[in-house]
Amino acid sequence: MLTELRLELFKLLRKPRTYIGPASMAALTTLVLIGMKYGNEFRYMHHRLERDFYVAGTMVNAAFLTRSLMEVIVYTFLPLFACMVCGDLIASEAADGTLRMLLCRPITRFRVFGSKYAVAVAYALALTFGTGIAAYLAGVAFLGRGSLVVFTDGIWILPERLALQRIALAYAVAAVGMVAIGSIAFAISTFLSNSNGAIAGAMGFLFGSAVIGQIGYFAKLKPYLLTTHLEVWRRLFAGNINVPDLTHSLGVMMIYSAVAFLIGAVIFQRRDVLS
Numbered sequence: 001m002l003t004e005l006r007l008e009l010f011k012l013l014r015k016p017r018t019y020i021g022p023a024s025m026a027a028l029t030t031l032v033l034i035g036m037k038y039g040n041e042f043r044y045m046h047h048r049l050e051r052d053f054y055v056a057g058t059m060v061n062a063a064f065l066t067r068s069l070m071e072v073i074v075y076t077f078l079p080l081f082a083c084m085v086c087g088d089l090i091a092s093e094a095a096d097g098t099l100r101m102l103l104c105r106p107i108t109r110f111r112v113f114g115s116k117y118a119v120a121v122a123y124a125l126a127l128t129f130g131t132g133i134a135a136y137l138a139g140v141a142f143l144g145r146g147s148l149v150v151f152t153d154g155i156w157i158l159p160e161r162l163a164l165q166r167i168a169l170a171y172a173v174a175a176v177g178m179v180a181i182g183s184i185a186f187a188i189s190t191f192l193s194n195s196n197g198a199i200a201g202a203m204g205f206l207f208g209s210a211v212i213g214q215i216g217y218f219a220k221l222k223p224y225l226l227t228t229h230l231e232v233w234r235r236l237f238a239g240n241i242n243v244p245d246l247t248h249s250l251g252v253m254m255i256y257s258a259v260a261f262l263i264g265a266v267i268f269q270r271r272d273v274l275s
Helices: 002-014 016-038 040-052 062-086 091-096 098-103 109-142 160-189 195-213 216-224 226-237 243-270
Strands: 148-150 156-158
Touching (some): 098 109, 109 160, 148 160, 160 195, 160 226, 195 216
16 A cells, blocks of 8 residues: 555656645735735724734734635635645546556555545645645744734634644644545546546535525525535634534534545446546
8 A cells, every 4th residue: 555655646746736736825825925014904903903902013923824814715725726636636547548557457446546545635634734834934934923813703812822723723624624625526536537527526516515505595504514614713713612513513524525535436446447
């Protein structure tokens, strides 16, 4: 199994699209950083805060940047780039004809499928946590450190140590969500020969869940939607953490990943690669 993992990792690192996500996240982080450092809207928020609180320093710091970046990337860029890679691992090889050669080797299909899925999960986790770490380090370098001010259901001020713990937990929740949506793209790619279909299908599933969650007629479905449980990261910055609620949401997202994995494994086992 380790041999297959090394092979899949080597192939992943050789593909140009593997680096589109990290490069785009770095560019986006840079733009958000520039906007926070020189933008007037954040100075206005700072002046408003000074009316009711004694403010030492500035609220725009590394913790604020890292948390604010999540508002932009969790529902758009991170899932898109996770799907780009996860949906390409099988579909691209099927299109190139290398999947047929790979399955001619004396190894089981499940080992091939499992090694590809492990690499997909690793990429989704690395992209999410890497974005958070890079954003925080850039924030420390150009904005400085400090407490985190959050405007969610009021004003919450988290000391720096607590803020870092909550941010790390929020990115962990987001990472579990990216694994779930990446798993869906990966499962779709098992019966396609074009990764674009897998990307479109998984992103359509995500946006469809978001839309359905906003329609009152489908209120009974909302507790089962992926986007409903991905939203739990926001509540980590307002008051105490509701541990049962958090574990439930993480469990549901893991179930999405497990179901997608099982469906993909069954399809891959029965896939005809000779035609």
